[in-house]
Amino acid sequence: MSPPNYRGRLAPSPTGLLHIGHARTFWLASQRAIERGGTLILRNEDLDPQRSRAEFVRAMIEDLQWLGIHWQEGPDCGGAFGPYSQSERRTHYLDAWRRLRDGGFIYPCTCSRKDLAQAASAPNDSDDEPIYPGRCRGRTDGVSFAEPAGMNWRFRVPENERVEFHDLNVGGQCYIGGRDFGDFLVWRRDDVPAYQLAVVVDDAAMRVTEVVRGADLLKSTARQILLLRALGHSVPEYFHCELVRDSAGIRLAKRSDALSIRRLRERGMSPKAVLEAVRHASMHTGVYEP
Numbered sequence: 549m550s551p552p553n554y555r556g557r558l559a560p561s562p563t564g565l566l567h568i569g570h571a572r573t574f575w576l577a578s579q580r581a582i583e584r585g586g587t588l589i590l591r592n593e594d595l596d597p598q599r600s601r602a603e604f605v606r607a608m609i610e611d612l613q614w615l616g617i618h619w620q621e622g623p624d625c626g627g628a629f630g631p632y633s634q635s636e637r638r639t640h641y642l643d644a645w646r647r648l649r650d651g652g653f654i655y656p657c658t659c660s661r662k663d664l665a666q667a668a669s670a671p672n673d674s675d676d677e678p679i680y681p682g683r684c685r686g687r688t689d690g691v692s693f694a695e696p697a698g699m700n701w702r703f704r705v706p707e708n709e710r711v712e713f714h715d716l717n718v719g720g721q722c723y724i725g726g727r728d729f730g731d732f733l734v735w736r737r738d739d740v741p742a743y744q745l746a747v748v749v750d751d752a753a754m755r756v757t758e759v760v761r762g763a764d765l766l767k768s769t770a771r772q773i774l775l776l777r778a779l780g781h782s783v784p785e786y787f788h789c790e791l792v793r794d795s796a797g798i799r800l801a802k803r804s805d806a807l808s809i810r811r812l813r814e815r816g817m818s819p820k821a822v823l824e825a826v827r828h829a830s831m832h833t834g835v836y837e838p
């Protein structure tokens with residue numbers, strides 16, 4: 549039996565319409581919470597002011613409700629650990645930034661895009677960011693900054709550190725610092741907290757016990773475990789789902805408008821049929837053919 553205090557989360561970004569890949573991940577997340585008598589949180593990951601749109605927040609809530617996925621805490625219904633939209637949680641991220649700065653875990657990086665492009669080694673896979681070459685890594689003046697604004701801030705990943713975790717779906721994972729991933733961003737030059745920092749801060753503050761998400765984030769989990777440790781938080785359980793691909797083997801992105809939940813619904817598919825198709829088609833092969 550799992551402990552009764554299971555807390556899971558759905559964490560979509562309102563930068564486009566949800567597609568069937570999201571439907572599958574979120575359905576699995578909701579099933580796991582229900583099976584464990586737990587609480588499910590909807591967290592609106594609207595950190596990026598350039599790309600997030602209010603209409604997509606409304607659409608994601610409607611589409612999830614249409615699918616029959618229910619949550620107990622979220623931007624629409626409140627809860628004890630709110631606010632549940634990342635754009636309203638800046639003070640939490642700033643507090644974490646200060647702690648990382650004081651602990652010497654992060655440093656300011658003034659490399660331009662051009663510097664990075666010239667020095668970059670090719671990433672191991674197309675989804676991932678190139679490994680940071682380390683030009684600013686020796687800087688020790690981070691503590692003299694009162695605010696993060698105006699430059700990039702990176703986490704100093706210990707060279708050759710093994711980050712291991714057991715994923716409840718895909719099994720044992722091991723990533724090596726400096727080889728599989730390099731010093732990653734925690735705060736962006738345009739004064740927006742980076743994805744990795746926000747997720748870690750929110751998962752800890754919202755007392756998330758299990759993270760269910762797509763397997764494209766496995767390597768990010770290694771980064772996030774380093775951040776969790778640096779901030780003194782416990783590490784949750786992880787359940788990474790296989791990604792849904794189309795019949796050509798291409799990963800669904802939000803731009804696959806034809807496979808958005810909204811379009812399938814407009815074409816007359818029922819929520820049950822959408823979930824059935826996704827569950828049936830992708831559980832083993834990861835392929836969905838409409």
Ligand SMILES: [Zn+2]
Pocket residue numbers: 656657658659682683684685
């Ligand atoms: Zn730099």
